[in-house]
Amino acid sequence: MRKYIALALAVLLAACAKAPAPVAEVTLTYASPYPPGHPFSQADSDWMKHVEQASQGRIAFRPYWSGSLLSSDMSMVEIRHGLADIGLITPIYARGGAHMLRAQSGFYGGVQSIGDQVAVYDCLAAKFPEFGQELQGLHVLAVQGGNFPGVLTRSKPVRTLADLKGLRLRAQSDAIDVLRDLGADPVNMPMGEVYSALAKGVIDGVVAPADTIKSLHFAEVAHHFTSLRFSRGAYPARAMSDAAWRRLPSDLQALLLASKPVWEAALNRQLLKAEQAGIDFARDHKVEMIALPASEQARFDELYNRYALTQARRLPAYGMQGEPVLAEAQRLIRAGARPCATQPTGVLK
Template identity: 60%
Template sequence: MTGWKLIGMVAALMLLAACAPAKPAGGVEVLRYASPYSPNHPFSRADIAWMKHVEKATGGRIKIQPFWGGALISSDQSVIELRHGVADIALITPIYMRSGMHVMKTQAGFYGGVRTIEDQVAVYRCLEQAFPIFGQEMAGVHVLAVQGGNLPNVLTRDKPVRGLADLRGLRLRAPGELTPVLQSLGVDVVTMPMGEVYSAISKGVVDGVVAPADAVKSLHFNEVAQHLSLLQVSRGAYPARAISEARWRALSPDLRRVLTEATPVWEAALAREIGKAEAEGMAMARSEGMSIVPVDPAEQARFDAAYDAEALRNAQRLAEYGLPGEAIYRKARAVIAQGTPVKAC
């Protein structure tokens, strides 16, 4: 065996040892937590707050060992990876899974008119209670927290968007699920990794991006975009933190109870940190001289109607998989029609 091969083998063994499940010592359960984000990301700050709460609430009987920056888990296969034990607990994104998760992906578009993270989570809980398919798609993991998010706006390089007519002809980077509704309004939709958007706007490859205001600070879009339109694009909640089912069952009932009782703590921390990031992004947009472009309520209502019409079409397509998409959509709309804040299903 050559020296280089020996070094490679040793490195591989060290990596496997680092990723192996931690052994409980003295009655302490060590749970590995995996996230694709850095520890300074708003999501991670909420995760750390939850970790501290759990360790304190269990009197140190649970210790959380974090692995940041995608060391253990990816964004597009996170649920499968967690099911198979690459970590004990993880940040998961079922709405970005490469395959399957038809209901999870589609239901995220049923929240038209919902404006707060708390209401997004409340609507999701109502749907989850009413339709067993939600739990079936998450089989193999036990959900510990549901997450909503800041509403995307429209950031543009040169042309301000004051109404739907201003969207026509623009080339915008947008999430794939928004492609049909934006195309119906005359937008040339581009899909590309968010990390490439700064350069694309700078070079004029795209005219702008559909993204929350927090991206102004986190991705420095104030340097390449002049305008932030307050057109609000609705979005929904989804299961975002979970523990593998096998690891969940291995915990004692009292520790499972603590983790269950910590769910609102985690969800509140996520809402707080996400909201803080939004406020910081908006403040930077103003301080850096971006124009904050208001949108007439009638124009917002027209956009919401187009968004909901596309959501219904997507819901009806779930029938091809034998899934109750339209029933889920109708339930979401009925819950939202009761008004906000959402208090009952």
């Protein structure tokens, strides 16, 4: 009798057990230099969940965070060579081979929002073949804009542009010329190296948005944030290797292309949330928040746009024409930065 009862219980438990999860048809590796709690990584995780659900379990992901598989300055090369199937790329920090992608990020003077940054980039990439040439071997899955940077300094507050003189600042490539003109000593380094450089006094500050006060723990090593607005642009920020792409059936390729707006919306959402969190964190952790006078911001904007033209005129040395790209970027911004209907789309069949 006991045997029959045990058998009946086993049958009942088996009936109540969850059905086994579907086995993925494709498991893709994803790599990022950022930790899993960073806003970028949270957006990446949102996208991965979306793709897994939209593919009905046919695609699964194996993420590698915190630079365990991918670096910041060589990420484009590493993805091309298959270190990971998909990864966070940073052409604005690339050591070579991304001259147009770096320069164009400084052509967005007057842009008003993250959405506008992405829309302008998409239109430029569709019109100028140089963008695609520098991305050879990669399939772009998301373009990233960003919160507008200010200046975060260790010990010397920046209340006017004159206060920049003599400061060694980490800055993105589009800001280097204008900062040098104002007497600063700008250097370009991956963001992952900035905390250590600030802590050791290697640099005096960093050009970065307010979200980094919390997300990258900069409040521990810097104490003054000035809202000096840099009109940064967008850049291709998530990409898949061509080899991994070609392993996918066409309907899954179409799904990944169709998910581009999903990833970009997740990045936008996380960036805005992180910016407010950074501002709140600064207030609670005694980071001084400084508003730059409007006259100083206007002077800075004039210099920024002047040097955008200088950067555009350097590109012929690399076999590319930068001035038409700058002119088109400014035309698009004046016209309202409407999305271009040129991005490939598709649905899972």
